[in-house]
Amino acid sequence: MTKKQLLMPYLFLYIIFFVIGNVYSQEKPDMYFTDFGDLGKPYAKDPQVIKIKDSYFMYYSLPGKDMKAWYIGIATSKDLKSWRRVADLRPSADYESKGICAPSVLVISGKVHIFYQTYGNNLNDAICHAVSDDGITFIRNTTNPIFKPTGDWTCGRAIDAEVIKFKDKFFLYFATRDKNYVIQQQGVAYTSLNSDFSRSSWTQALNEPILKPSLSWEKQCIEAASCIRRGKYLYMFYAGGYNNEPQQIGVARSKDGIKWIRLSKDPFLKNGLKGTWNESESGHPGIFEDTDGKTYLFYQGNNDLGKSWYISKVEVLWTKKGPKLSEAVTSIN
DSSP states (O other): OOHHHHHHHHHHHHHHHHHHHHHHHTTSOSOOBOOOTTTTSOBOEEEEEEEETTEEEEEEEEOOGGGOSBEEEEEEESSSSSOEEEEEEOOOSGGGTTBEEEEEEEEETTEEEEEEEEOSOGGGOOEEEEEESSSSSEEEOTTOSOBOOOSTTSOSOOEEEEEEEETTEEEEEEEEEOTTSOOEEEEEEEEOTTOOOOGGGOEEOOSSOSBOOOSGGGTTBEEEEEEEEETTEEEEEEEESSTTSOOEEEEEEESSSSSOEESOSSOSBOOOOTTSTTSSEEEEEEEEEOTTSOEEEEEEEESSTTSSBEEEEEEEEEETTEEEEOHHHHTTO
């Protein structure tokens, strides 16, 4: 037997252990955050991140006891990896009594603005707004809820708010279902740059969706828009498919904030391989640009069809054609 023949079994075992080890190492990424909250089990969803001075703040959804009265957790970090919950934003007003969740957060002139949805009211769920000096203690808009869509294309519900300054407006992106309460689709409204974000300040841009599911992996749902401006374009990271179908993340681009073109027929960030932490989905994106110019995509995932939920992130690189993931990430999806 030659030396090469003697080494072949060892080479085969090395390859097997390398592949298994590589998959295992991806089960728990560098950022692997969850919160036991009121529920008593790992359950954290819908991440949104901002930076205040030298600290990062993450806002995310948490269920109350018995999966009722959802609320918003607030965690801080110094390195975008290790997070500690420091506060909550709990339901307080009558219109919030069944719960609040899915935050969108941005800093305007030193003030932290949070846009969030009511939860548990079906057709009556709507978008709300509050403002803070420190990112922890918020004062609610007296006109809450500030937005619900109208028209024969929507059931009237608005969830998953995303507010961003683009050109000469603040755009509010929201998810809503069709009249039959089956298809989840994206709509948009806008307000002026000097807006107080009150209910009367918003104008619905179109009497139709700006994006609705059309690709096979999007199934019957597009939701959870998260936007970032790069040059003359606005990029929207969105979730396709309902939770655990699997939900995956796509990207579209716009020059005016209203007309959108998908950058690919395939998901930008897929659910993980079998046995990895996000096997059941990679969903509900939250795009964040750090002060050093680096961009990170936060998202939720699990591998047990939603019995638990974790939050992680990946770095997003930029090319002339748009965003891309590093080879290290794309090789395991």
